[in-house]
Amino acid sequence: MRERSLSLGHGCSRNCGVETWRRWGAIMPETPSPGGPDRVSSTTQQLISEHLALVGFVVSETSMRLPTYVDRDDLRSAGLEGLVQASRSFAESKGVPFRHYAISRIRGAIMDDLRRNDWASRSVRQAGRAREQAVDSLMAALGEIPSTNAVADYMGISVTELRNLDASLTRGSVLSLDAAPTPGTLQASDTLESTMTDPEDQVLENELHQYLRAAVSALPERLRDVISRYFLQGHPMADIARDLNVTESRVSQLRAEAMVLIRDGINSHLAPEQVTPAGRPGGSVDRKRSAYFAAIAEHRLHAMKQESQNSSSVPEATHERPAVEVVA
Template sequence: MTSEQLWINYKEKDNREAKDELIIRYVPLVKIIAGRLYNNYNAHIEFDDLLGYGVIGLIDAIDKFDHTKNIKFETYANIRIRGAIIDQIRHMDWIPRSTRQKYRKIEEVIEKLQKIYGFDISDELVAEEMGLSLEEYSKLLGEVTTYAIISLEEKIDDNSNFDIKSKNIEFQPEDKYVDEEMKTILTQIISKLPEKEKMVLQLYYYSELTYKEIAEVLSISESRVSQIHTKAISKLKISLEEIV
């Protein structure tokens, strides 16, 4: 049976079996999204847990999806599934207070230097401002990478249904306006980043490469990719806080 017929059977005929079949049919989408997020959180959460949260988001998406609209379900579900997983992760509050404090300190220093030198701030400059050696600063960036990603996602989520790598929008006109505005703001901020930081963001979010794959493309270490990524998203979050 086609997906179109399943939607008709469920939405117009309230057929429970059609809903079950839709869930089964789109579970692979949940696995893709959960797998992507697992790359960020694997040290702190089980993949099966992420998958479970994602299925909850999938069911919610199926219940709320309007099949009469000219929008692909995958487009709508991507936001719902990802949002459900991230919401659950946020509620777990498993990130140590010390990690949050370290990241906020980095943010404060980058924000200060950014106002003076713009977006092209060297690691040496940030390390010096923090009173750390370059080695100590690099290690610190590695420690806060996961929280940096969550922090940016929370900031975006608080202001929009926008997904950093997605062109997806919700159905309501006001949501579309907010998403388009957020998309424009992020595009403008990213365009100001140093070339290597832009490249890492592009390869990570749009091309969906792993740190290992990005390292091979850019001929640098995985840890260096992680550091560049952390710096880039810190700048994005700082800039978003100044604008929205």
């Protein structure tokens, strides 16, 4: 198991390398050899500390050909693992300098780590490279960007197979939200759902808010006071009950009654089919409720007139509220 804390850069000293190898020694047991464990450990530690810079060199070389979202620390950690493996399996009798041998093992460990963490399979990547070669060859021959049918014919596959390949390559691509934008390329922000409100939804929401204000303004004074203090001013129910000289349960009943009135009052103008039918049509409760619905319309009309006057910069003739009152 590889540790993230083992990632090293060019500036790591020899003592840092020895300490790192000691940590690796605790994770990866020493391989016995005829020379004895102490001698193997000492030789391996020396190779590690003297060639730590190779890890940074290979990481820098490899990262230049990789997308920006690939973490360099992960590459260094994989490269260090390759250096450890190289120091364990190195045989001086074969006549190959350790530096050359270690570079190949470090590069191989990094590539293995990239393949393990790649979202696309190796076959998809190979097919993707074949597609790029096909596009380059056709562009050189035709002098223009080839069509999908031309690319599919060149690769010897169907258009459907080519589109499936493109879809697999797209799923295997990772876009960085922090990467600097590149002109002409797709940015990660372009694939995210917009947080801006749709203009139509904004109009409907504004209309709903305007009717809500009208519905609260048209409430009988006692119910309006409960709704305003509880929801708009954040007063505790106990304070409202004390000021109205009633119990908290009565305040809760008044709040529920007001919420039902507000809901039906707004629906009477925006969604009449959702209005709760009256228990006794034509009765006292039904007449009061109808008067409340009419009061909402009056308040809404008054607000619209004020908005029209404000937008046209015409002095307002009056600021009085409509003389429509509902008796609770």
